[in-house]
Amino acid sequence: MAEDRAAFTPLTDQKSFERAMSLDIKDVVHDLVDMLGLSLVAVIAGVGETRAVQQWMKDREPQRPQTLRFALQVALMITESTDGSMVRAWFQGSNPQLDDLTPALMLRNQPLADVQGPIIAAAREFAAR
């Protein structure tokens, strides 16, 4: 998937889901780090240091792979070209559609099943603007 990392284009709901679910978890982490940066991936994944994220790109399994796949799915829905700053801002910002909560912290602190629906809805709304 290295050739796909140079640029990310927004994908439809279905395509983003398919890509996020079909990639090897190492590639999921790689793509997320490319778009969001090591620190934000660490926030989403629930860990306390970026070293853990770097290890997932080598030979370790993350503790919450489904959360990371979901984060990639959402990121792929809202990304615009190669500018990752907008995607990072979306994950870090207080979102009015999410009761002013921050998507990254929602993914970190709440069960995935509880936050998937609201976050996907917010991402769809943003992608459709």
Added chain:
Amino acid sequence: MCVTESLFMAYSLPESAPPAFIQVSAPLAEVVEVYDDVDIATADALGEAIQRATDAATSNQSVVVDLTNCKYIDTKGLMQLTNAHRALGKHRFWVVMPLKSSHRRLFDIAGLIGLMNTAASLDDIPHG
């Protein structure tokens, strides 16, 4: 992995994640990036994160607390920063917050501007 296991993984409750204080190793500093609110519930965790960064830092590295992504910090958080400043000294401890950050007013009221090293970004921290 069978279907049952994958469903369990998708829907099981996560272990409680610690507050989002992320330690980042940079060439000249060990950085604690703060993404969560710092208040009475999380201030001790910030202190622990700063201690881990301090333990990891070499003698050539500073310890930096980056408040760029922190939306709220109260006096409990300031106490942790003050403790770190006392322990590490002015030459090794920095706090990063953007120039227009609301935290600057809190630091000013608390008399910490000028006492504690602050910078608008990591790039603004002098080294060596």
